[in-house]
Amino acid sequence: MRELKHGDEKMPALRNYRLFISHAWDYNEEYFKIVDFLRAAPNFDWQNYSVPEHDPLPNSQLVLGLYNQIKPVNAVIILSGMYVPHRDWILKEIAIANEFGKPIIGIKPRGNERIPVEVQNSAKEIVGWNTDSIVSAIRRWSI
Numbered sequence: 001m002r003e004l005k006h007g008d009e010k011m012p013a014l015r016n017y018r019l020f021i022s023h024a025w026d027y028n029e030e031y032f033k034i035v036d037f038l039r040a041a042p043n044f045d046w047q048n049y050s051v052p053e054h055d056p057l058p059n060s061q062l063v064l065g066l067y068n069q070i071k072p073v074n075a076v077i078i079l080s081g082m083y084v085p086h087r088d089w090i091l092k093e094i095a096i097a098n099e100f101g102k103p104i105i106g107i108k109p110r111g112n113e114r115i116p117v118e119v120q121n122s123a124k125e126i127v128g129w130n131t132d133s134i135v136s137a138i139r140r141w142s143i
Contacts, residue, residue: 017046017142020070020102021077022093030079030109037131044135049073063092070096074103074142077134080119080126081109087116094122103141107134 019038023031031050038046049069070076076097078090097104106123108115115126124141127133 014043014045015142017044017075017138018049018073019046019075019077019138020049020073020093020097022079022090023050030081034077034079034107034134037134041131041135044138046138062089066093066096070102071100075138076102076104077138078104078106078119078123079109080106080115091118094118098122101143103143105134105137105141 021031021034035048038044049072051065051069070093076093078094094104103124104119104122106115106119106126108126108128110129120126125137127137
């Protein structure tokens with residue numbers, strides 16, 4: 001691990017977390033809010049392995065694309081507020097994450113107490129809608 005100098009002391013370099021954030025472009029407000037949380041988190045370096053909105057995959061290539069996106073990540077983030085309208089795709093993302101042994105972190109939407117059973121059963125942890133709890137879970141569970 002390379003070291004960075006900070007004044008007279010040496011500090012270890014930050015880990016770069018590779019993350020897949022479950023999302024759907026017709027339901028993207030929560031996704032962009034999570035991205036904003038992660039970008040604003042102090043001392044947190046990460047890469048987004050989610051499909052970019054400007055370059056979406058056609059449905060015929062989506063499953064293969066999900067495999068390619070999830071395979072290299074350290075953790076998969078599931079926004080449980082999207083579950084009902086996008087159940088089939090989220091279940092596929094959960095299955096792929098499990099196939100590769102990737103830890104899943106569930107995020108409970110603001111104001112909701114109910115989390116889909118499939119997300120509860122597959123997540124290492126369910127966290128609230130705030131930067132500190134999300135980043136802490138990512139640090140705790142990433143492989």
